[in-house]
Amino acid sequence: MAHKNSQKRVKPEDRKKKVIGVVARGCTTRSLIIHLQERQYERDDVCIIGVPCDGYVDGKGLKVKIGGADIVEGTVDGGQLKMKTSDGDKTVALKDVLAECCLTCRFNNPIISDVMIGSPAPAMNPDAEYNDVKEFEAKSIEERWAYFIKEMEKCIRCNACRQACPSCYCPTCFVEQSQPQWVGIGEDKTDTQVFQFMRLYHMVGRCVDCGSCVSVCPMGVDLRKFLKKIDKDCFEMFSNRAGSSMEDMPPLGKYDEHHDKQDFIYNP
Amino acid sequence: MSENSANKEWEPKIVAIVCNWCTYAGADLAGISRIQYPPNVRIIRVPCTGRINPFYIVKALQEGADGVLVSGCHPGECHYISGNLVACRKFAMLKSFLNYIGIEGDRTMFTWVSASEGDRFAQVIRGVTTKVKALGPANKMVKKF
Structure with missing residues (x-):
């Protein structure tokens, strides 16, 4: 009987609305904001139960x-x-x-919530957020490249980072696409580098620094060093922090004719 | 082929992804006006720079291009009103990130060339070719086939 009911067609307007409750810490609400901005569901489809966060332990x-x-x-x-x-x-x-991302967390209290539980958590240390990136930027280009390939050589392309990432939800990921085949399926190391590079690049304005990818990576690839750079660039160029407010739309979906930096444009 | 080119000077391969309305027409003008520019460039025409997936650039680098040039209409002159401005943001991020992981910034170049700037197009190609030549053959993230 239950099966028969599940097969019955229901008109969209007769469908019962299901509201999903989400217990969310700071970075989870940032992810929810990104989903809402990208119109994955409506604001009233979720009931956000905000909890302050003192940081997660790095397993x-x-x-x-x-x-x-x-x-x-x-x-x-x-x-x-x-x-x-x-x-x-x-x-x-x-x-x-505590996990690295939690130590320098800027948004450890929920940004949006319907219900708040507990009192706001004390601030972490957001000033040290980009220390790692700045240090890495100061290295020479060859050192940076050596570090990148060293990290990417560890990657076994299990796609755990993608599965765990709250921002990776494309029905067909570029990794699985075969026409065109963006990423080769062999064990060529450049394919791994390209895969990682493009997955990281897809995080422009979308990485909330929740640390999921880092914590699930079975090989311990230092993804955060690269993700943080994207975050830093996004803030410096477009003064956008992913999911920091409902009004601040994703940076790559808009433009500012008069203020966008164009100093990288080549002028012979 | 390698035997023949062994004693010749190495010439870079540059992929130029250009927009249909401005730079492609600019390249056309350069051709019509018989302006000389280095033959190292392979032009790919796309409807608009906003059409370019950053993956095209990464893929070109992976498959052996020594440099990639992306060129579109000047800001405010886009045929699709704002395609180039959106692209500008994407490329700013891409260039900075490529440089961060250790791929020289001069390998990916972005510029604006309008349909009336045949001369500028030739200049851009000359400039890019010189810059890429100075860097030498690409050896990072290049797939061996």
């Missing part, structure tokens, strides 16, 4: 910190993380094991 970093032991259970007590592990009880300071 890989934690594992290294406790010497590779398996964690059985853990509790947070004050600034300390207490765990029962296969190696006995361990305690680490929470601030030592």
